[in-house]
Amino acid sequence: MRQVIFVLFAAVLLSGCIPRYATHRPALDVDIQNEQGEPIPHATFWLQTHRMPPGYYPPPEKFTADNSGHVSVSRVSEWENMIFFLHGTMIYSWSWCVEAPGYLPREANVESLRPQVKLLKARTPERCRLAQYAEARQ
Numbered sequence: 001m002r003q004v005i006f007v008l009f010a011a012v013l014l015s016g017c018i019p020r021y022a023t024h025r026p027a028l029d030v031d032i033q034n035e036q037g038e039p040i041p042h043a044t045f046w047l048q049t050h051r052m053p054p055g056y057y058p059p060p061e062k063f064t065a066d067n068s069g070h071v072s073v074s075r076v077s078e079w080e081n082m083i084f085f086l087h088g089t090m091i092y093s094w095s096w097c098v099e100a101p102g103y104l105p106r107e108a109n110v111e112s113l114r115p116q117v118k119l120l121k122a123r124t125p126e127r128c129r130l131a132q133y134a135e136a137r138q
Contacts, residue, residue, distance in 0.1 A: 016083060024049060024078060025073065025074075027074060028071070029070070029072050030117055031068075031117070032069040032070075032117050033069060033117070033118050035121070037118070039069025040100045040119060041068070042067075043064075043069060044065075044098070045062075045064070045065065045071040045073070045096065046063075046128050046130035046131055046134070047073060048097075048133075049061075049094055050093045052090070052091040052093075060131070093109065101125070102121065104119060104120045105119075105126055105127065105131075107128060
């Protein structure tokens, strides 16, 4: 039995890779509100996937809030090889931005995302950098 385990372990090390189930987009549920806590319908939620090592930069994904200001993002995962080599394994992170007409955009990374995102009134119209990036790539 020990020999079988040793042979399997050696085969994995010699192959240089193992499969792993990677999350390409996290599941998110967000309510977009104004300063008074009222929902902002049809606000735009942008989600950017960052991949390290770099090389492929997918455009930000656009999600639109419903009439109650709620945005639901479904998780996307798939199997990929984890390669035992310098820069062989993909590491994913995400950033987001919320914008709505008449409000200041708000952005951060996914780790700091709260269930409610409050937007402040704007004096001048502003856009998310992610929105500008997505529109420039079209």
